[in-house]
Amino acid sequence: MPAISRDEVAHLARLARIDLSDDELNHLAPQLDVILQSVAQVSEVAAQDIPPTSHPLPLTNVFRQDEIRPCLSAEEALAGAPIVDGAQAVEDERFRVPRILGEEA
């Protein structure tokens, strides 16, 4: 039984915002399946009483002082904005982005 179906891969692609073509889906789905079957080995060893490690080092409480640091200027912040139709997608010192679904006027 495959670990992951083509439909699930399509769902993951949507979740990850990647507009996969059908060809890619056909190609990727069996690859992901092989990889997932292989990595599933982790379940062989890790017993209940083993604590998970999320950080390789046991550091805690790393804080910074509440002190203002220099910002970028708006110009610097916007300098990397993507190019659309030969011009930077910037308007009114803001990033110009395509319409956002569900957002109201």
Add this chain to the structure above:
Amino acid sequence: MSTPAATVPDLLDYDEVLERFDPVLGLEVHVELNTLTKMFCGCPTEFGAPPNSQVCPICLGMPGSLPVVNGKAVESAIRIGLALGCDIAEWCRFARKNYFYPDMPKNFQISQYDEPIAISGEVELEVEGQTFKIGIERAHMEEDTGKSTHVGVTGRIHGAEYSIVDYNRAGIPLIEIVTKPIEGTGALAPQVARAYVAHLRDLMRALDVSDVRMEQGSLRCDANVSLRPLGETAYGLRTETKNVNSLRSVERAVRYEMCRQGALLAAGGKVMQETRHWHEDTGITTPGRSKEQAEDYRYFPEPDLVPVAPSRKWVEELGTTLPEPPAQHRKRLFEAWGFTEMEFRDVIGAGALLLVEATVAAGATPAAARKWWLGELARRAKETEVELDALSITPAQVAEIQALVDAGKINDKLAREVFDGVLAGEGSPEEVVAARGLAVVSDDSALGAAVDRAIEANPDVAEKIRGGKVAAAGALIGAVMKEMRGQADAGRVRELILERLGAE
């Protein structure tokens, strides 16, 4: 996308809702902290700066940048947790909440998931003489998003719609406070919701951890509302109403949702579990982002940050910095001010407790402070549909105006004009008095001339006063005040009249 039935929904009469259903609330309040800098970077948090002028590689989520926790924000989170009666976690972590949205620079929000910094608290509220205990599920730390503005250009097809995004707000520290389900409020559900938010607002202000300006978004409430048939114990499907930006709206939105859901359920329909938006202007809620399926946020521990493990010593130290508990605070003020219970309750109901307190602290008598905030200023707040504390006048300025009255420099009538000036941004009370030429005339020669004219014009009244009917002086005082366009010290006018007419 949205359902085709975009008609205005039916509403069930409020009393009918209560005859058949029992409301259950859940309130999620976001408090923007008033730290100088953002949650994970050193950018300032000042409200109203030019767009994208308070950003850096970190809060813009630029490749390679890393977050570092603002220690002051953790301190505020702990103090808030303690003030809400919560347990402070001995060890907790940040987690990433993954979802794509253009106003979120990294497309994940650094938040806390199953390990919040504060859990299991309780607050007590008094609403219309009844006491309600609101359970606090948790309070956790997270970062705010940027702000997108929808730009719609009508009459053009190409480029007709887009958004522009300002990331100044992105990364501002937020504390999200989540209640346990609030049951047993019945008809008072909307007021309880309002009172709860007002309580948090006052608490945050007393803790000095936030500006708590609802109209600026530094205090935001998402209201979860569900109904269940009377006698049922299982919860009904709930809606989450966002964009509720004033205390009044909290109350209205809860009430609206109760009536809307009531109508649906009464007609045999179902409530959709969804996010809804509150519209202040029309007083309705509309469905928000459609959710085909529950979002899968793929939370996992934030690998770029290390766990937060507040020492017990630190927590204890912060515990000593907490303000007086609200109930005790109210009791103390009630005893100090000498108001009747009714008067005191009115002050609380108007959300003016802290304002009156601050005005008294600035030198006014409790009665005077109460008079202005509940009278003149409450009227203006209502007219402009803002909260009292959103008026652009400070308690110190109110006290200053009262001091001018007490010193005889202005009278109550002129004081109202001074309020006009201060609220219009013309400067301090003194400056308004000077600029508008509002000082009362206490120059006896000018007043005397006006008094003489009044006596001359009203011989019969003058005669009565001469005859000992001192009470009749009011008519002459009125005439003088009218001539002086109100800018006279009425007490002095009275003295002059009685003096001239030989009455005592």
Add this chain to the structure above:
Amino acid sequence: MTDLTKLTAAETARLIRDGEVSAVDVAQAHFDRIAKVDDRIHAFLHLDTEGALGAARRVDEKRAAGEELGPLAGVPLALKDVLAMKDVPTTCGSKILEGWRPPYDATVVQRLRDADLVILGKTNMDEFAMGSSTENSAYGPTRNPWDTDRIPGGSGGGSAASVAAYQAPLAIGTDTGGSIRQPAAVTGTVGVKPTYGGVSRYGLVAFSSSLDQVGPCARTVLDAALLHSVIAGHDPFDSTSIDQPVPPVVEAARAADVRGLRVGVVKELGGEGFQPGVEQRFNEAVALLTELGAEVVEVSCPHFVYGLPAYYLIAPSECSSNLARFDAMRYGLRVGDDGIRSAEEVMSLTREAGFGAEVKRRIMIGAYALSSGYYEAYYGQAQKVRTLITRDFARAFEQVDVLVSPTTPTTAFRIGERVDDPLAMYKADLCTIPSNLAGNASASFPCGLSPDDGLPVGLHVMAPVMADDRLYRVGAALEAASVQRWGHPLLEEAPEL
């Protein structure tokens, strides 16, 4: 006249300090070398000629003004294109970042500048450091100077190849599962992955935040140590940075002494799947260490074999989140914005066009492993394996001072050979991954050419957290003895380019 590109970094710095050569001449010699050979190697994605010559000029001016120069002042360096460098293109080998010029410097870049190194340019890499061959670069593969039909390792193939091809004496790499060490092994160079937290990650474009680490690439052990000490040390901009003194790596490299050092050979990292020539050279290196006075024993780390599957869950999970920011809104590529499509559609089209196949594979594996319902079985389990591997290391380091294994199971494979077989590709990192999962220090040092194909083999040395100096003790001792045995550094056997 000496060929300035053949000098070690230490020698170069000394000549510049002594005024025997100018930093500008050194930089120019390297640009000339790059111009001569990089069309065949393709180690560089971008050259910052102006910036480098400016930096070199400042070094010469400082010297002229009698200012004291640091131990690597004026030495050219190649920077992996995954580190942010202000105003210089930073692509991470991806189309999605084409044209992006960061408005800030990575901490490592800042430290390199402060130490007066001369950054020649940005080196090629597997896209977002995902790969073991540099074939996943959107800008074409880098080739191995030993055999240009073969891969230079990955993801930092560009950095390793630039050093091996004498285009730079030093390079900066990053290592998430072996991306410094595996390229070092297959190019016959030195590559060190410092202790996690030893070098700041600020400005390193994250692949897998809990595994990524910046480190030095060099031709000699001392050069690597000198560079290590320049870039290492606490950084308040990286919460995972260790606030402790840098281990004495330069002293260790100079001491080159393994007498009495207890060396553990990891039983599980060898045997089946390992190229016989690789094992032969590895065994010889271990024998040499014994000759030099080390005490060698066999050690078992039973969970290391689970490192690979754990890694291929943890790294994709973190990357699926880290790479979410590449969404066409604020920087980089934007595809399909016709004024009608929604932001969501433009994001999806851009990510489809901007990411290569391996990046997409990993993002989706990660999204899957973190999904509700699968989290415990995949990500949660992988984190437990991480604990087990850390415990294996802890037990082993109770018995020995360092652990050793071959760096890679095989020598450099041919370009194209494993492109469409992800699992085969992933095996290249079998020996290197455990150190990333546990966060300890490790390195690869040249230990000869495999007799079966004449290609370089690396000795992998693993040391406990913040005991990075032990790596250099082993590496330097091995290097001195090997060079004596061979009569010259290994790289001199590489074909002329």
